[in-house]
Amino acid sequence: MSGVRRRGAAAAAPPSRAGFRRGAGDGEAGAAAVPQGLIRAARKSGQLNLSGRELAEVPLHVWRINLDTPEEAQQNLSFGAAERWWEQTDLTKLILSSNQLKCLSDDLRLLPALTVLDVHDNQLTSLPSAIGSLENLQKLNVSHNKLKELPEELTLLKHLRSLHLQHNELCHLPDEFGKLSCLEELDISHNCISSIPSSFAFLTNVVRLNLAHNQLKNLPTEISAMKNLRQLDCTKNCLETIPPELARMASLEQLYLRRNKLRYLPDFPSCTVLKELHVGENQIEVLKVEHLKHLNSLCVLDLRDNKLKTLPDEIALLQGLERLDLSNNDISSLPPMLGNLSQMKFLALEGNPLRTIRRDVLQKGTQEILKYLRSKIQDDDLISPSGDLPVTAMTLPSQSKINLHAITALKTLDYSERQAAIIPNEVFNAVGSNPITTVNFSKNQLTEIPVRIAELKESVSDVNLSFNKLSSISMELCMLYRLTHLDIRNNSLTSLPEEMEALAKLQIINLAFNRFKTLPDVLYHIPTLEAILLGNNQIRSLDPLQMKKLDKLNTLDLQNNDLLHVPPELGNCTNLRMLLLEGNPFRTPRAAILSKGTDAVLEYLRSRIPS
Structure with missing residues (x-):
């Protein structure tokens, strides 16, 4: 001025x-x-x-x-x-x-x-x-x-x-701290704070929050309302548990929980963009599949100075992992499947009583350790689709071996990136009586969903059919009544069947990069939905009154569609923490309003509702 x-x-x-x-x-x-x-x-x-x-x-x-x-x-x-x-x-x-x-x-x-x-x-x-x-x-x-x-x-x-x-x-912060609604960066580390005001729920624009080196015994669930939070540092506090709401923050990329009193990790169902998880110097004794299976983007996992005795086979699900620190635990052996983490650049194992890997191998570094582990994967764990087809340099992707170890230990049926037009019967035969929780048939040439997928209905909860050529959803998929996560992006879908209403536990559905012109009606009748991802379609309208019925919906992605009008009544969906509307041809709300975040957009829409 x-x-x-x-x-x-x-x-x-x-x-x-x-x-x-x-x-x-x-x-x-x-x-x-x-x-x-x-x-x-x-x-x-x-x-x-x-x-x-x-x-x-x-x-x-x-x-x-x-x-x-x-x-x-x-x-x-x-x-x-x-x-x-x-x-x-x-x-x-x-x-x-x-x-x-x-x-x-x-x-x-x-x-x-x-x-x-x-x-x-x-x-x-x-x-x-x-x-x-x-x-x-x-x-x-x-x-x-x-x-x-x-x-x-x-x-x-x-x-x-x-x-x-x-x-x-x-020692404390003002109760009205949440009035600082424009805050994007907040650092209150190295103080004596023992509690966080509940008004933090209104700091929805914060991207980086540093609470390290304080005296926090717990984190308020209100932090989960900070929908734009990408980096959260709670290093060196007195945390014994993490609220499950924190593990559902869809924007979180870096989470630092080192030097606390954690005994276990929460499930991370919605943290699909989490890249770094630092939980070293705690008291963690066990890792379970629930802790890891949704961390598809994880690059760094710090588990040093804990009390881990074993590393689960599920660690092999973290295909993007580049750094894994397991120093100073009580691990005596490593799962051979760890060797299949092809992106791994740094693996720290010092201070563990490892007995199954020779010292000279450990001294040669990360790549030699991974190579050694791969050599220990039993041939019996791999079968070919035909049962006897030898694998050679000329073997086609669709003929490559099925990972039986992933089926039995990881509860995962993975037949992805094969460019296959059909899923061979041998793939389903390999399941046997093993309970399967995750199915990955992505990046193939499927024009229809395999009929035999219905055989997995008693256990499967996560299905990935993305990057195929599907133009319709079969009744067999609608029989997977335990389904919580469904990824069918990058297909040729224009509608969803009414029978999908039977998916009474579905929480997240990804329909991006398809050909929908309206938001499928059946989605309004699945009250458990927490996230609907419909970016890059041709959607022209949606029903805000029906949308309000989805009281658990916190994420709605409608980016890059054909919306000419955003109904003001959508502003009444106050449970939304992330509403993405960029890339549509509507004139209002203007870009300046959109840039202020979901709360500002919803407030603007409410102000436009005719009295």
């Missing part, structure tokens, strides 16, 4: 040297530490950096930089066109870091145009209530001080996007 002062207005002001005279809060040492050249430059640029000047207090003329007449004007000096003080720029950025400040004056309110205030690395024990007057403030850094509490007025900063409070002495 730039303020333009008229020459007449300046002349009418009483002669004053307040900007440079000594007075309360303006010690001689402080004034001397702020050269007049810096002040003049700040009037032009709107930025003032006073970092590392050993200031014990902020000189008064800094607070009044945009109010008082400069000393040069009092001495009737001539001004060049570029130095006309009455055309000065309001101060928008003030850096006071690495000084010796013990307090900030209420004169802070004299700088209402500030967008950035940095006072980190000082000796502040409190913040003035005047902080609430900085209505344009976007970034505030008060880290590395001695703050014991925060003023309630801090919650008035409606435009604040970045707040750094780390390395202070805070």
